[in-house]
Amino acid sequence: MKILLIKISSMGDLIHTLPALTDAANQFEQFEVHWVAEESFLDVPNWHQSVTKIIPIAHRRWKKNWLGAWRNGELSEFYKAIRHEHYDLVIDAQSNLKSAISARLARGHRVGVNKQSVHENGAQWFYQTKLDINKNQHAVDRMRQIFSKALKYELPETTADYQIDLSRLPKPDVYLPENFILLNHHASRDYKLWPETYWFELINYFNQNNLAIVLPWGSTQEHQRAKRFAEKADNALVLPEMSLSNKAAVISQAKAAISCDTGLGHLAAALNIPSLSFYGPTDPKLVGTIGQKQIHMISDFPCSPCKRSACHYDGEYQLFPACLERIKPNAVIGALKTIL
Numbered sequence: 290m291k292i293l294l295i296k297i298s299s300m301g302d303l304i305h306t307l308p309a310l311t312d313a314a315n316q317f318e319q320f321e322v323h324w325v326a327e328e329s330f331l332d333v334p335n336w337h338q339s340v341t342k343i344i345p346i347a348h349r350r351w352k353k354n355w356l357g358a359w360r361n362g363e364l365s366e367f368y369k370a371i372r373h374e375h376y377d378l379v380i381d382a383q384s385n386l387k388s389a390i391s392a393r394l395a396r397g398h399r400v401g402v403n404k405q406s407v408h409e410n411g412a413q414w415f416y417q418t419k420l421d422i423n424k425n426q427h428a429v430d431r432m433r434q435i436f437s438k439a440l441k442y443e444l445p446e447t448t449a450d451y452q453i454d455l456s457r458l459p460k461p462d463v464y465l466p467e468n469f470i471l472l473n474h475h476a477s478r479d480y481k482l483w484p485e486t487y488w489f490e491l492i493n494y495f496n497q498n499n500l501a502i503v504l505p506w507g508s509t510q511e512h513q514r515a516k517r518f519a520e521k522a523d524n525a526l527v528l529p530e531m532s533l534s535n536k537a538a539v540i541s542q543a544k545a546a547i548s549c550d551t552g553l554g555h556l557a558a559a560l561n562i563p564s565l566s567f568y569g570p571t572d573p574k575l576v577g578t579i580g581q582k583q584i585h586m587i588s589d590f591p592c593s594p595c596k597r598s599a600c601h602y603d604g605e606y607q608l609f610p611a612c613l614e615r616i617k618p619n620a621v622i623g624a625l626k627t628i629l
């Protein structure tokens with residue numbers, strides 16, 4: 290069985306798909322996956338042993354200059370790569386227009402979700418088989434159901450198994466402190482960030498208890514924040530710029546993780562690192578971390594979770610975002626003690 294998987298969104302979404310691959314691999318003696326993934330997150334598919342080929346797509350970059358991508362031959366190369374082989378099934382596990390178009394370019398029977406289940410209406414027109422999958426459930430469960438229905442096997446009742454192959458990760462190329470806490474202080478949007486002043490209170494607790502912290506980052510802004518935190522910590526390491534696989538290798542050695550709703554938080558959960566994660570605008574029932582010893586710190590703010598792409602709250606507040614202001618450092622420290 291050889292399938293082409295279309296999943297080209299964020300890192301967390303890609304991680305949510307890994308348990309579905311594990312389910313399918315357990316059903317077939319021969320199971321091979323080729324994966325179309327966004328160029329920024331190509332490391333993620335490579336962590337699963339069923340993935341034998343990765344086809345990069347640069348949609349985020351191309352949409353800023355489609356003409357340039359056509360002129361420099363990148364669109365042509367992508368077309369050749371996705372058309373190179375014929376697949377038993379082409380599974381669009383993302384179900385928006387950009388992923389559906391990619392599925393249409395491929396050679397093989399196209400499977401996606403129906404009109405009631407798609408993320409963008411119109412995507413369903415590109416599929417030959419349309420599945421009815423409940424949208425109001427966790428992304429991991431949604432992915433597992435798509436695969437079980439597409440490949441016609443009974444959905445297993447086992448817990449999600451990301452099956453990240455640690456042998457595919459490099460050895461960390463930095464000296465790591467012992468028993469460190471990973472602080473995933475970043476997120477894709479500002480309204481998902483836990484207030485910075487709260488992080489400083491938490492760092493003060495770590496100082497008092499001789500706990501080391503490790504601070505990953507991705508952007509210049511995140512790097513500057515990490516350095517501000519490190520200046521207040523007695524034992525802190527700001528990671529150098531590194532690949533996702535190198536970050537995964539570091540995370541795999543953490544004693545615990547504290548995270549905003551971000552991809553590295555989902556990665557920590559997938560590696561079964563005990564974790565606390567913050568949820569204000571997003572709904573943990575749909576996108577919360579899944580793994581061993583996971584605690585969801587959920588805001589009780591009136592409009593939470595709003596599930597919107599930006600904060601629209603116009604009332605009074607002391608710290609931004611107002612919903613995450615409700616999750617106090619003392620509560621986080623209390624919860625952290627239960628998983629250390």
